[in-house]
Amino acid sequence: MALEKLKPLINSIISDQERSVDERLLAVCEVLESHVDYYNWVGFYFKNGDKNELKLGPYVGAPTDHTIIPFGKGICGQVAVSNKNFVVPDVSAQDNYIACSITVKSEIVIPIFVNGKNIGQIDIDSNTIDPFTEKDERFLEFVCARVASIL
Structure with missing residues (x-):
């Protein structure tokens, strides 16, 4: 599915105040993983309090041992x-x-980014070599901006 066509669905999920923030984040992961065939693992990592590390948030895909990632380590x-x-x-x-x-x-x-501060990220793994284009970057920047609005 064309990435642009997913924007209204992302907006709808983010705007759904009947769901908790984590439920909305998980729903975003589910939509991305199920509608983009080369998005095989989709998840969010967030800064873990005052520590210089990331903590795994909602995600869709194979289980991972990497629930805590030190700043500077890995992508x-x-x-x-x-x-x-x-x-x-x-x-x-x-x-x-x-x-x-x-x-x-x-x-x-x-x-x-929330108020100009990097508070987390969306991480997407693909089982395909080199599938990501500038369109993916721009679309995921949109997703991250929408996510930031509820954090």
């Missing part, structure tokens, strides 16, 4: 420090990569 930890999008076309070419599954071939991580 997610690097985004926590750089405050910039990180697209990895081929995870096997990355030195500082934390393998969640042997099936993962590529990853995209987009930070979430």
Whole structure:
């Protein structure tokens, strides 16, 4: 499905005040994973209190042992420090990569900003080499901005 066509659905989920924040975040993960065929694991990581680490939030996909990620470690930890999008076309070419599954071939991580501060990120793994384009980045920036509005 075209990413642009998912925007109204994302808006609808975020606006649903009958659900808790975590329920809405999980629903966003479910929509992305089920509607974009190369999004094989979709989850949120958030800064863990005052610690320099990320804590896994709602996600959809294979279970992961990586529920806590130190800042600077792996792709997610690097985004926590750089405050910039990180697209990895081929995870096997990355030195500082934390393998969640042997099936993962590529990853995209987009930070979430609240009041100009990086408080978390959306992390998407794909079992396809190099599927992410600038359209994915722009769409996921939109998703992160909408998510930020409820945090």
